[in-house]
Amino acid sequence: DIQMTQSPSSLSASVGDRVTITCQASEDIRNYLNWYQQKPGQAPKLLIYHASNLETRVPSRFSGSGSGTDFSFTISSLQPEDVATYYCQQYHNLPPTLTFGGGTKVELK
């Protein structure tokens, strides 16, 4: 089974700061890596798909990069509304399994 190691598990940053989260896969997953934002009491929301593609209507301050086993997610200028927990997710299609990273809780300093 593919394991996803996400770090850090939490971070505190100021408005306007650049925030980076990393996700490492236990084996090559090409670019089958997605990023989600989850706010309290809500279902996760897709932000980035295929490692680096911005979902429709998602602000451009969010970005993703990487391929193979190492991936990163960046908020270029943290806004108050970005306080949330972020998850990476990998997809293996044969058989179709999903694995999530442990999550990163982003708070304001």
Place this chain on the structure above:
Amino acid sequence: QLQLQESGPGLVRPSETLSLICTVSGGSINSSTYYWGWIRQPPGKGLEWIGTIYYSGSTYSNPSLKSRVTMSMDTSKNQVSLNLRSVTAADTAIHYCVRYSIMEGVLNYWGQGTLVTVSS
């Protein structure tokens, strides 16, 4: 607009079966393009994939839960169902129904989630 809505008992007793239904509106579950899956999230914790069903009836489950998971589809009602047997307190979680494409694995449609508590 596709919508997914989970429903089922909010309280299940230990050793019994957790049963949930996901009702889909705005699109058919009888599609070769998509998988329908279940994700759970224990209170205050992370996301865990439970299992996935395809329109053909094929199912795939998390190895850690496989022996206890059953999934099915009712195309006449446009519903997907989940049964998890022999539950314990560790199965207490918010359960989400999701749709994702078979080629890309992008979970772009989620239900609002339903909390199931396992307690006597």
